[in-house]
Amino acid sequence: MLFYWFLKFVAIGPPARVVFRPKADGVENVPTTGAAILASNHLSAADWVFMPLQLKRRVTFLAKAEYFTGTGVKGYLQRAFFTGAGQVPIDRSSASAAEGAIQTGIRSLREGQLLGIYPEGTRSPDGRLYRGKIGVARMALETGVPVIPVAMCYSSRRLPFGKKLTRVTVVFGKPLDFSRYEGLGGDRFVERSITDEIMYEIMTLSGQEYVDVYGSTVKKSMDATGASATEVIATLQPPATEAADRAPTSLAG
Template sequence: MFYWFLKFVAIGPVVKLVFRPRAEGREHVPAGGAAILASNHISAADWIFMPLSLRRRVTFLAKREYFTGTGLKGALQRAFFTGAGQVPIDRSSASAAEDAIRTGIEMLRQGRVLGIYPEGTRSPDGRLFRGKVGVARMALETGVPVIPVAMTYTPRRMPFGRRLVRVHVRFGEPLDFSRYEGLAGDRFVERSVTDEIMYEIMTLSGQEYVDVYGATVKKSMEATGASASDVVGRLQPPAGEAGDRAPRSLAG
C-alpha cells in the first residue's frame, strides 16, 4: 500500500511535474507475469524515474547502503525502499552475490517485475561498463523475458538561466533466452547472454561500451586517485585484442 502511495500521491506526481520524464516502449513490458528490467545505471535517481514510467510495481535488489543512509536523502531512500518491499543485499562477498541471485530468482517465481542493474554499480564516468552474469543466471533459471532499459539525462535550459534535467526512459523489445533452457550455470552461456543484454542496452542508450567492470574501475580510482579514463586505459585490452570493444549480440 505504501508503495502505491509514494508512487501515485507523495512522490510520483511531484517528480513528474518538475522533471517531466519521457518514456518510450512501455508496451514492451508485459502487463502480467514475471519479467526482468535490465537497465544501465548512470544516476542515483534511476531507481525513481524507471518505476514511475510504468503502471506495474517494480522490485529492486537494492544495495544495503540505501537502507543505512543519513540526512534527508537517506531518509527518503530508506522510506521508499522499505515501504516498497525492496530487498537489501550485501554485495561484499561471493556468497552474498549468490544469495542475491537466489533472492531474485524467488521473486521472479512469484511473478514480480524485477529491476536489475547488470553493471552492479553506478557508471564511474557515464559510459556503459561490463555486465555481471547474475542477470543471465536469473533469466536462464526462470525462463522469464529480459527487457533492456536505457536511462538518459539531458540538461535543459529554464528561464532566468536555471537548468533542469530532461529524463528519457527507453524500454527495448523483450529478449527471449529459452533457446538456452537447461544451461543455467554454464559460464560461457551466461557470459554470452549477459553480453547480448548489454549490447541491447548500449544500442538503446547510445553509450560507449567499456569491457571492464565498473566496480573494478571505482576501486582503482579510490586507491590511486586516477581518473576513470586513466584507469580504463590501463585495464581495458588493446583494440586488437578486444575487437570493437562492444559486447557481442548473439542475434547478429
C-alpha cells in the first residue's frame, strides 16, 4: 500500500506530470467512497499510470499473471513493483482462467475498491476502439456497482526544434447504473447488451472509431500474416452497412 503512494507521489507521478501535463475532465463522476468499475479504452502501456494520477483514491488493476511469475532478481523486482502499484495478477490463458479473473475482480469490488478494467482485453493495435469482452458486465451485475466509462485521449504537437510533445487527457464519464438488469447475471444477451452500452459511452467520450471485432483476434492475425490491422479487419468484419448496424448503441432508458 505504501509503495503505491510512493510511486504515485514521488517516483512516477511528479515526472509524469511535468513531462506530459495530464489533464482530467469529469473527476467528480468518480465516487469518493465505495466500489466502482473504471472501464477504459486502452491505447498505451502508460494508461494505468495516467488514470490513477487524476484521482485521490487508489485504483486496482487486473494485470496478466506473467508480470508476477519471473525468477531471479529481475523477477522479484518486477513482482514487487506490480504488486506495490496496485496490480492484481490474473491468468488469461483459458476460459477457466477468464472466469478466475472475473471472480478476482468481483472480490476486489466487494472489498470496496475502485477497479480499473480495459474491456477490450488488450491494447488497441491501431488507435481504434475494439469490441469489449463481457467480463466487465458480469462484474457489474454480480456486485451492483456503478460503471464509470473512461477515455484516455492522447494528442501531440510538434515543437520548434522538431520534437513532439504528447499531451494526455483523461475523461471520466457519468456513472452507468445497470440495476435494471438485477438478477440477470449469466444471461449472455444481457451481458453483451451491457458491454456494448459501456463501449458506446467510451466511444462517445474518446471520439475513437469503433470496430466490431476483438482486438486480440486482430493482433493474432497480424502476427500470423504480417498484414496491417486494416487488412485484417477487412477479412473479419461484415460489409459497411451491416457493420454500421452492429455498432454499439446506448441502451439507457
